[in-house]
Amino acid sequence: MHPRLVQFGHIAIPMYGVLTALALVAALVAAMHFARRLSLDANKVWTLSITGILTALVGTRLLVVLAHFDVFRQHPFWVFGLATLRDGWIAPVSVALGIGAGILYALAEGLPVLGVADAIAPAAALAIAINRVGAFIAGVGFGTPSSSSWAVTYTSRIAAVWYRTPLGVPLHPVQLYEAAASLIAFALLMWWLPRRMHMGELAGVALFLFGAANPVLNLWRADVEHPAWGLALSAAAVLAGAVLLLDRGAKPHRYTASDETPGI
Numbered sequence: 001m002h003p004r005l006v007q008f009g010h011i012a013i014p015m016y017g018v019l020t021a022l023a024l025v026a027a028l029v030a031a032m033h034f035a036r037r038l039s040l041d042a043n044k045v046w047t048l049s050i051t052g053i054l055t056a057l058v059g060t061r062l063l064v065v066l067a068h069f070d071v072f073r074q075h076p077f078w079v080f081g082l083a084t085l086r087d088g089w090i091a092p093v094s095v096a097l098g099i100g101a102g103i104l105y106a107l108a109e110g111l112p113v114l115g116v117a118d119a120i121a122p123a124a125a126l127a128i129a130i131n132r133v134g135a136f137i138a139g140v141g142f143g144t145p146s147s148s149s150w151a152v153t154y155t156s157r158i159a160a161v162w163y164r165t166p167l168g169v170p171l172h173p174v175q176l177y178e179a180a181a182s183l184i185a186f187a188l189l190m191w192w193l194p195r196r197m198h199m200g201e202l203a204g205v206a207l208f209l210f211g212a213a214n215p216v217l218n219l220w221r222a223d224v225e226h227p228a229w230g231l232a233l234s235a236a237a238v239l240a241g242a243v244l245l246l247d248r249g250a251k252p253h254r255y256t257a258s259d260e261t262p263g264i
Contacts, residue, residue, distance in 0.1 A: 001137050001138065001139055001152075001159065002015050003015055003137075004156075005018050012158075015138045019130060020131050022134075023126075023127040023131040023134070024127060027120075027126060027127035028049050034119040034120075034123060035116075037193065038118055038119050040119055041109075041111065044111055045120075048102050048105045048109075049120065055101035055102075056094045056095055057094075059094040060094040063093060063094060067090070089225075089226075112199055114244070117202070118200065118203050120203075121189055121206035122190060122193070125186040126186050130179075132175045132182065133176070136152070136173055136176050138162075138163065139154045140175070141174070142171050142222055143172030143173060143174030144172055144174075144219075144222045146171055148172070150173065152171055153168060153169065153171070154167055154169075171222070174217060174220040181217065184209075185206060192205055201245060203244055204243070206241070208237070208241030208245065209241075211236070211237025212238055214233075214234040
């Protein structure tokens with residue numbers, strides 16, 4: 001595969017980084033579109049999304065420094081490298097920080113938190129699908145050994161150095177399994193959107209689907225460090241999704257064509 005997109009002297013542009021950036025842009029555009037369809041202020045949803053993304057990115061680097069402070073003191077610019085890939089707990093904690101920042105912004109601006117979650121849910125599913133395709137191409141988040149005919153074998157030494165990808169071993173393309181699951185979730189959310197009856201319903205569907213799919217996908221992930229914690233988080237996501245789906249206390253609203261404003 002191709003972990004490096006281009007090389008300029010000693011500066012390499014990673015394929016995974018480029019496709020992750022593309023995934024974030026796609027998510028921002030999609031979030032604004034869905035915000036308009038759900039009669040939300042698209043500009044505020046854009047700012048909320050940017051706030052959450054930047055908080056997660058900055059939080060990632062700060063957590064790297066805290067986790068490896070001795071190394072950081074000796075090599076300060078190391079924090080801008082690929083070190084986050086060595087600590088599996090950093091990504092979920094950073095995402096939680098980003099979500100928290102988004103919720104605080106929504107409350108400060110008077111946005112309905114559940115309504116915003118509905119707008120972001122399909123956008124997040126789309127972003128995850130693009131991100132996982134990038135991970136597959138680069139060799140990030142590789143799968144367990146496989147004897148299947150569709151197994152993938154990585155040969156790039158750059159992937160081995162950057163992401164510790166095993167070379168010459170047929171592996172499950174679990175990143176593509178994840179991308180497929182995310183695209184299925186995105187399609188279901190698109191189908192559900194005009195049938196939405198109350199705020200939080202789309203977010204509930206997304207949490208339920210991803211929570212249910214995660215333990216299954218973990219069977220083919222090679223980098224699962226704490227399966228018990230992963231199972232607990234999946235169960236919490238499924239429970240939260242079920243609560244949001246069944247919660248009729250949120251302001252009822254059924255989307256109709258007359259609700260839509262011109263979008264992108």
